[in-house]
Amino acid sequence: MMKLLKIAKGSLLNRKATAFLTILSIALSVTLLLGIERVRSGARKSFESTVSGVDLIVGARSGPVSLLLYSVFRIGNATNNISYQSFNELKKNELVDWTIPISLGDSHRGHRVVGTNSNYFKYYKYAGDRKLAFDKGRKFEKLFDVVIGKDVAERLRYKVGDKITLSHGSGDVSFQEHADKPFIISGILEKTGTPVDKSVHVSLKAITALHIDWLDGGPPRVGEEILSTKLNSMKLEPAEVTAFFVKLKSNLSVFKIQREINNYENEALLAILPGVTLRSLWGTIGLAESALFVVSILVYIVSLMGLIISLLATLNERRREMAILRSIGAKKRFIFLVLITETFLLTLIGVLIGVIILYVGLLTFSPLLESKMGITLGLFTPTGNDYFFISSIFLGSLLSSLIPAWMAYRNSLADGLIVKN
Amino acid sequence: MDIILNVENLKFSWPDSAELLLDIESFKVRKGEKIFLHGPSGSGKSTFLNLIAGVLTPQSGKIRILNKELTEWDQQARDQFRGDHMGFIFQMFNLLPYFSAMDNVTIACEFSKIKLGRVLQVSSSLNAEAERLLQELKLNPNILKNKKIVQLSVGQQQRVATARALMGRPEIIIADEPTSALDANIRSSFLKLLFQECEKFGTTLIFVSHDLSLAKDFDQKYLLSEINKANTLEPMEKELI
Ligand SMILES: Nc1ncnc2c1ncn2[C@@H]1O[C@H](COP(=O)(O)OP(=O)(O)OP(=O)(O)O)[C@@H](O)[C@H]1O
Numbered sequence: 140m141m142k143l144l145k146i147a148k149g150s151l152l153n154r155k156a157t158a159f160l161t162i163l164s165i166a167l168s169v170t171l172l173l174g175i176e177r178v179r180s181g182a183r184k185s186f187e188s189t190v191s192g193v194d195l196i197v198g199a200r201s202g203p204v205s206l207l208l209y210s211v212f213r214i215g216n217a218t219n220n221i222s223y224q225s226f227n228e229l230k231k232n233e234l235v236d237w238t239i240p241i242s243l244g245d246s247h248r249g250h251r252v253v254g255t256n257s258n259y260f261k262y263y264k265y266a267g268d269r270k271l272a273f274d275k276g277r278k279f280e281k282l283f284d285v286v287i288g289k290d291v292a293e294r295l296r297y298k299v300g301d302k303i304t305l306s307h308g309s310g311d312v313s314f315q316e317h318a319d320k321p322f323i324i325s326g327i328l329e330k331t332g333t334p335v336d337k338s339v340h341v342s343l344k345a346i347t348a349l350h351i352d353w354l355d356g357g358p359p360r361v362g363e364e365i366l367s368t369k370l371n372s373m374k375l376e377p378a379e380v381t382a383f384f385v386k387l388k389s390n391l392s393v394f395k396i397q398r399e400i401n402n403y404e405n406e407a408l409l410a411i412l413p414g415v416t417l418r419s420l421w422g423t424i425g426l427a428e429s430a431l432f433v434v435s436i437l438v439y440i441v442s443l444m445g446l447i448i449s450l451l452a453t454l455n456e457r458r459r460e461m462a463i464l465r466s467i468g469a470k471k472r473f474i475f476l477v478l479i480t481e482t483f484l485l486t487l488i489g490v491l492i493g494v495i496i497l498y499v500g501l502l503t504f505s506p507l508l509e510s511k512m513g514i515t516l517g518l519f520t521p522t523g524n525d526y527f528f529i530s531s532i533f534l535g536s537l538l539s540s541l542i543p544a545w546m547a548y549r550n551s552l553a554d555g556l557i558v559k560n
Numbered sequence: 561m562d563i564i565l566n567v568e569n570l571k572f573s574w575p576d577s578a579e580l581l582l583d584i585e586s587f588k589v590r591k592g593e594k595i596f597l598h599g600p601s602g603s604g605k606s607t608f609l610n611l612i613a614g615v616l617t618p619q620s621g622k623i624r625i626l627n628k629e630l631t632e633w634d635q636q637a638r639d640q641f642r643g644d645h646m647g648f649i650f651q652m653f654n655l656l657p658y659f660s661a662m663d664n665v666t667i668a669c670e671f672s673k674i675k676l677g678r679v680l681q682v683s684s685s686l687n688a689e690a691e692r693l694l695q696e697l698k699l700n701p702n703i704l705k706n707k708k709i710v711q712l713s714v715g716q717q718q719r720v721a722t723a724r725a726l727m728g729r730p731e732i733i734i735a736d737e738p739t740s741a742l743d744a745n746i747r748s749s750f751l752k753l754l755f756q757e758c759e760k761f762g763t764t765l766i767f768v769s770h771d772l773s774l775a776k777d778f779d780q781k782y783l784l785s786e787i788n789k790a791n792t793l794e795p796m797e798k799e800l801i
């Protein structure tokens with residue numbers, strides 16, 4: 140079979156330009172197919188690792204997806220809050236290990252303000268087992284301390300000790316400033332690649348303090364503001380929280396507690412299993428991902444067509460070559476195999492170059508993607524899916540090479556040793 | 561002398577034509593003979609060579625080469641037989657453009673263990689034998705090495721093709737108008753070299769050409785239409801004879 144390889148190689152080298160372009164188009168479609176697969180799984184992984192180690196998320200009764208969106212992704216708003224009383228009651232349930240309350244509604248220059256307690260820094264986990272850590276400073280201790288995410292710090296060029304004011308409402312353009320009660324940045328969190336990076340964290344007490352002098356959802360009337368200095372000595376018991384995360388002592392009781400919460404009589408509550416809801420949410424986002432996938436399949440089909448065309452285009456001028464091979468004893472089958480082998484070589488080189496491009500691409504772009512979007516791609520370590528794609532690519536090009544191979548065979552059969560041109 | 565090729569009652573027509581192209585009652589070639597076959601264009605000379613080569617199968621009749629009844633063999637066996645016992649030279653473009661001249665010569669042995677064995681009996685390697693043959697055909701292997709096939713003159717190409725045909729000393733050389741692309745003075749020297757090589761090992765030569773002026777040095781001379789009972793030639797073509 141050495142002669143087969145030798146002939147196929149020679150003939151490919153004889154038309155370097157087309158061979159090169161064909162290889163390039165295969166390589167690009169391989170890069171695209173595998174690359175999209177990588178981005179897809181990377182995006183999915185970082186999506187699913189936004190929050191971990193939480194058994195239940197509890198909020199006012201609404202859709203599970205919207206609860207997940209506002210509590211974890213900080214997208215959209217809660218229609219209702221839940222009473223602090225209900226939260227306290229559930230917190231005291233003996234099956235509950237810990238809770239993290241979340242109180243939303245304010246913002247700082249487009250960044251969501253999250254009212255919470257120190258459990259947030261103690262228990263919040265993402266990407267499997269990673270805990271929040273401080274890049275600089277410490278958690279909030281004084282009433283008007285604020286802890287900001289890394290993106291907030293970078294975007295607004297804040298450092299520990301800076302004074303900031305929060306605004307009421309969560310729109311990018313805020314309506315009313317809590318200008319009378321400035322906060323001091325006590326800490327900046329390390330980069331997590333999750334919405335935490337874009338959040339501004341204060342204590343629940345601070346949230347209460349911000350709104351204590353507000354009446355009927357409006358800012359305090361002039362002269363009726365309660366001064367920050369006075370607030371420090373007041374007892375600030377929050378009336379409401381927006382949602383809370385629950386960790387149970389044993390996850391065997393998850394469904395029991397979930398049922399209890401969903402049937403809670405004092406208030407209409409909803410408890411969701413974050414993993415389940417994340418997956419169903421991804422199902423929706425997955426449409427875009429499928430579209431990308433379809434595009435990369437189409438690119439591959441186009442490159443297959445290019446492959447066939449490049450081989451078909453040469454068949455006529457190669458009739459004499461085939462007649463020569465036949466005259467020195469090549470069997471008809473050999474003519475067929477020459478074309479199959481050429482396709483195989485083109486595909487093989489194409490796939491190799493494609494993988495190399497992907498590898499280099501990941502090496503250069505994955506740090507960028509990680510820092511900008513929190514998507515961790517990692518290096519190219521082929522997964523089962525990749526092997527499936529690569530073998531499909533080989534299968535596809537071998538199948539499509541049957542067309543030119545068959546035509547060459549037919550030509551050669553008709554020509555025998557006489558080629559008239 | 562031995563009969564190396566014996567054609568009996570051969571009838572052949574192309575699948576897409578109703579008329580018989582060839583109907584040859586008997587055609588015999590003895591070992592070592594140099595045969596000249598001529599006839600007008602379209603009379604079926606190349607078709608006849610294809611039948612002898614075993615690429616085409618006649619509708620009826622027998623083709624016996626080296627005492628083997630080729631018409632009873634299957635296609636693959638005939639392909640192998642062709643590779644083992646025959647060498648071909650065509651009118652032009654005889655060479656694989658992507659191989660060196662040397663590779664174009666040695667490739668004959670890649671399809672035949674018999675040719676390979678014969679080469680290794682007399683030479684140390686395929687390349688050594690190819691170089692020897694090229695030299696005998698008045699080509700300088702060292703100059704050829706640095707040239708692409710397309711850079712060779714037609715005369716040089718035909719001699720490289722001849723070296724390939726001679727490689728492994730096949731019993732029969734079949735040449736289909738090998739000289740018609742050459743100019744007159746090269747033509748005779750080419751023929752002389754070809755004869756010289758064939759005579760050296762008693763190789764049988766079946767040579768097809770339009771050019772009757774070449775016929776004088778051959779042992780036998782045939783006009784295809786004389787041995788072919790089927791006469792499909794157009795009236796105009798008949799006048800040309
Ligand atoms: N592959 C083919 N399929 C069908 N018919 C063919 C084929 N090759 C040749 N023929 C027909 O067979 C007849 C003889 O052709 P052939 O090539 O054998 O003639 P020739 O004597 O070699 O002519 P020339 O001197 O021009 O080479 C012609 O009528 C031609 O049309």
Ligand SMILES: [Mg+2]
Binds near residue numbers: 605606
């Ligand atoms: Mg002819």
